[in-house]
Amino acid sequence: WEYGEEKASRRIAKAIVKARSETTISSTSQLAAIIHSVMPAKRYGQIDPATRSFQALRIYVNRELDELKSGLAASEAMLKPGGILAVVSFHSLEDRIVKRFLASRSQIASQPSRHRPPSNGPAPTFELLTRKALQAGDREREDNSRARSAKLRVAMRTDAPYPGQENALCA
Template sequence: MTALLGIPATPHIPVLLNEVLDALSPLDGATVVDGTFGAGGYSRAILAAGAGRVVAIDRDPTAIDAGAALVAGSGGRLSLVSGTFSALDQLALEAGAAPVDAVVLDIGVSSMQLDRAERGFSFRADGPLDMRMSLAGPTAADVVNTLPVKDLARLFWVYGEERQSGRIARAIVARRAEKPFSRTAELAATIESVLGAKRFGEMHPATRAFQAIRIHVNGELDELTDALAAAERLLKPGGRLVVVTFHSLEDRIVKRFLADRSRERAGGSRHLPEAEVPPATFRLSGRQPVEAGAAELSANPRARSAKLRVGIRTDAPARAVDRAALGVPSLSGGRP
């Protein structure tokens, strides 16, 4: 696929692209919401596969600007909307595209954001300590320079699953007392001073802490939870929810959401009758997540942690979301 609608193809190839298209097939004339437009890879491929209309959403103004050429060449088939995917049902309604045949979500930070040092998402290249997807609100620098040590440690433990959360938090607080953090390289160096430098073949020591700060700055797990509920409200019976995640916190929420929504019976026992279960709003497409194959892994190391899960909408009414039941982590209470 070298070009679509007269527009040169983007060099960015989204993770699990063929698998996502297989999960969406057939697309002839379908109306699809791409909740995470990014560099436009999924939207482009979905249009090329025959979708009648794609409503794409992104909260990053640079992604909206970069997608203007694709919109212009789409013949009216692509609408690009500024907003958060947690409100994808309302945004689709405002765009005149509700209900829809499919919703696609590629969760987490985009390659376009990671590869631009000035966005401050990556420890691999020095840049301002920002990490804001929407370019609005408190920055990552605000977080590391103001949170008390206990709150920082809790942040790294909960959102980064970082075992050395306390040590990292104490080192950050000691360093910022001398000079506030303003650059990604400064933060990465402080974390390395605690955990040691990266060894060949190992994950960078700052990976988990950077992930935790980014999730916190952008409210990513709450956004994901609300997006799943919004997709449930928006999809037609038979419509497909296709979600690609990149770390265990995200995947756990998606897995539990689909398991809960596809459950038809509650486990009982000899002593207790089975509890009544609301009608299933989704049925599962496969019990195990789809992961990248060897060829994709060799071409794109970022695919190594990707997991694809698919749910097919029933005609049962949408339900409210229970964050605790889905395991959405909280920064209050518990270790450390």
């Protein structure tokens, strides 16, 4: 549910628990068959019903979302003013993390309302170079089918200190 955004996650989990009580699951094809058994048949053009479940397992095992958060924070600390941060995400969980990070570190976070006077919060550490995520065009998707879900977000590092930099300089 959390890492695969799978609507049928509880049904799939129950089927996996039941299958494990009967025998050991020892292959990915065996796991895929269990998932297929509780999902409606795949329609033309639809992704395989097991894709989200395998995505969730991969994200959990590799700690991919934690690694992404760490990488974004490290980029903020390592980039010099004028440095460009370009992040390609391949699913909504990753893109949501990148979008929220950049929003919280850019002028968007400093101006929560265009009707309210600007707040005196910390100076933005990034300037968004793309307001929305860039996506592959039709031609690129034809040439590279994996580009269909890719989203690119780009920001430039400002000269504002990153959160915690003041404490790091004093230590």
